[in-house]
Amino acid sequence: MSNTAAVSPRLVPCERCPLRPLSVFRDFSAEELAFVGEFKSGELTAQPGTTLFMQGTNSAHLYTLLSGIAFRYKMLPDGRRQILNFAFPGEFLGLQGSIANEMQHSVEVLTDSVLCVFPRDKLWDLYSHYPSLAYDITWLAAREEQFLDEHLLSVGRRSAIERTAFILLHLYRRAEDVGLAKDRKVVFPFTQQHIADALGLSLVHTNKTLRRLYNMKVVRWQGREFEILDWDRLAKLAVYEEADGKPRPLI
Amino acid sequence: MSNTAAVSPRLVPCERCPLRPLSVFRDFSAEELAFVGEFKSGELTAQPGTTLFMQGTNSAHLYTLLSGIAFRYKMLPDGRRQILNFAFPGEFLGLQGSIANEMQHSVEVLTDSVLCVFPRDKLWDLYSHYPSLAYDITWLAAREEQFLDEHLLSVGRRSAIERTAFILLHLYRRAEDVGLAKDRKVVFPFTQQHIADALGLSLVHTNKTLRRLYNMKVVRWQGREFEILDWDRLAKLAVYEEADGKPRPLI
DNA sequence: CGACTTGTTGATGTACATCAAGGTACGTGG
DNA sequence: CCACGTACCTTGATGTACATCAACAAGTCG
Incomplete structure (x- = not known):
């Protein structure tokens, strides 16, 4: 500790x-x-x-x-x-x-x-x-495993911009799920270093990639305030659907 | 199916x-x-x-x-x-x-x-x-999560040769654990494409990396027969220990 | 006492050279 | 025919270096 x-x-x-x-x-x-x-x-x-x-x-x-x-x-x-x-x-x-x-x-x-x-x-x-209660714990463990699977797919097979788009969408959705986000706006406690370490990218490359998303007017992230400006574009960049085109459930 | x-x-x-x-x-x-x-x-x-x-x-x-x-x-x-x-x-x-x-x-x-x-x-x-039995299932789920964590660390932060060394060691150890391997020899049903898709590398690069390990006389993999020739070297290449130098447990 | 400078630190932004990994192509061998 | 092997070129990501910017603490002056 x-x-x-x-x-x-x-x-x-x-x-x-x-x-x-x-x-x-x-x-x-x-x-x-x-x-x-x-x-x-x-x-x-x-x-x-x-x-x-x-x-x-x-x-x-x-x-x-x-x-x-x-x-x-x-x-x-x-x-x-x-x-x-x-x-x-x-x-x-x-x-x-x-x-x-x-x-x-x-x-x-x-x-x-x-x-x-x-x-x-x-x-x-x-x-x-x-x-x-045991069942609840198993439920949570299985859910964690799904997140890990998804994350591993990102890090292993998505490009830098796809990964970045994906994690931003994912983090927004999870925050929204527990009432921390609304109207496509969140207060994120993360730094670019956290994103880089989650995505398996260098800090510099993460910065460039985030900047690209910003320049495309897809997201805005200033200070702690994060906002999704173009959800569909972000989802498309993130390759955020199943093979059959259905949107991906957050469990 | x-x-x-x-x-x-x-x-x-x-x-x-x-x-x-x-x-x-x-x-x-x-x-x-x-x-x-x-x-x-x-x-x-x-x-x-x-x-x-x-x-x-x-x-x-x-x-x-x-x-x-x-x-x-x-x-x-x-x-x-x-x-x-x-x-x-x-x-x-x-x-x-x-x-x-x-x-x-x-x-x-x-x-x-x-x-x-x-x-x-x-x-x-x-x-x-x-x-x-519920506890057993949870145990297995937690173990799977540990493997995923480890795998994610590999794909996100280890270099191609580190990843490759790591997965070979990992696969050998798991095979040994269930009696499928002995004396540092296993029959592997994997192709290089499987290894590539597990490691998030291209097939060509995986081939080159495996070849490097072979040329270093660290492993041998011909046909289905896989053998670890230099365990210590392989473990070192895989960055296979904790920060304090203790070997990593397979749960 | 408050207001204004200065120094420090952590996070972000950008340029440039380098390199690890990718992609294509075309081999071989069982 | 499929899995493996290798050459050649390309490119996406890295590493270093340095600039900017905001937050904050300390010290200084009116």
């Missing part, structure tokens, strides 16, 4: 947990709600730059991101960094640590965030007593 | 299911075994080239790969292909279809394979009655 991070004494009630609406079949039952409340060991507020997990170390906790934006990444010994995915509110973080001793990736927070903290060793209790 | 694929009348007994040793806490109980037997709706034998799932279509089934090698991939409308991961015996396939209506990727079989078929709509039964 770097920077400041403190356990807040005032907990968000579990009735407002962002995991709730995910429950595929029904709302949380009273019993489940009680368990979730008991399962939760605390709440964490984190400032930009806080590292939640560090590649190569252990963590006794799992987190649910209640508010804020974070990102998962891996680094090579010489410092090259690959951002694997961005995490928006509702995301479940640290599941992978439950199958390996050490975390194989790091997680860093980009904005002021609030996280719900679970002790990892209670995960089995959850699976054995609350299958619906 | 392309090519031939038939449901075999002679089922592999569930006592020998490759999922069994995964059960983290204990062996399958008799009860669980009975359920798994009932859950299973049949067995599928598939020949090389068989498509198990097709991007953009629905599938009512989930599969466990009992024997054989397959690969997951995505395609762009213009035909560019990205291989997401290879599947070895023990792999669970199709989970992502449970959270989206349509499959977002395809799966094709590389060798003669046997698969255990589950009806997707019984997945919830499994979660509600057999939490240990």
Whole structure:
């Protein structure tokens, strides 16, 4: 853990947990709600730059991101960094640590965030007593896998401008999904370095590519304000449809 | 589904299911075994080239790969292909279809394979009655995610020769893990086109890179026979260790 | 005390030379 | 015929270098 991070004494009630609406079949039952409340060991507020997990170390906790934006990444010994995915509110973080001793990736927070903290060793209790919650976790894991698949396709097979268009569209859609974006405008906490590290491009080339999109009047990104000016053009550049032309669902 | 694929009348007994040793806490109980037997709706034998799932279509089934090698991939409308991961015996396939209506990727079989078929709509039964099996599925999903993370790091940040070295080491280790490789020798069903599409490289460049590894006497790959000649050199080329120098675990 | 300079730092913008990877073409060999 | 091998040229992406710009802290002066 770097920077400041403190356990807040005032907990968000579990009735407002962002995991709730995910429950595929029904709302949380009273019993489940009680368990979730008991399962939760605390709440964490984190400032930009806080590292939640560090590649190569252990963590006794799992987190649910209640508010804020974070990102998962891996680094090579010489410092090259690959951002694997961005995490928006509702995301479940640290599941992978439950199958390996050490975390194989790091997680860093980009904005002021609030996280719900679970002790990892209670995960089995959850699976054995609350299958619906277990199902929710699997649902989130499968969704993460879909994002990774899509991202891998981008980095492996899309050109720089296609990749850039794609990630901007993707990030906008995810932000919109959790109510952080509206009317094609978002406040993005990312720098061009984050985009470059997510796309597997150099910073300079990312800058040139973003500038190209700006000059084409497809997007505008000044300061923290990001806006999509020409959605259709952006989608076309991103190769954002299935082979049959249908738009790609965000799960 | 392309090519031939038939449901075999002679089922592999569930006592020998490759999922069994995964059960983290204990062996399958008799009860669980009975359920798994009932859950299973049949067995599928598939020949090389068989498509198990097709991007953009629905599938009512989930599969466990009992024997054989397959690969997951995505395609762009213009035909560019990205291989997401290879599947070895023990792999669970199709989970992502449970959270989206349509499959977002395809799966094709590389060798003669046997698969255990589950009806997707019984997945919830499994979660509600057999939490240990649900846990196994989550374990496999988290493992798949780790492979994807690693792969994304490769494609995004490793050079052509690093990527190539890395995937060869990775494929060897996974084959060894399920008993398909020994003494640094494996029979690989892959063509250079598969490697190229997995690494996000062109076929020609992949060929040149493999040739470089061969000329350095690091690996040998003739016909289907693949052999690692200089493990340490290959690992070094692959940047195959953590920042602290410890070797990377295969989960 | 407030207002105005100065220095610092992190993010962005752009030019230019270089290079890694791509694309086409045409081999070979099983 | 398909997978592999290799040559030649092209190009997309990189790396270095440096300029700009805004945010912020420190110090200075009216």
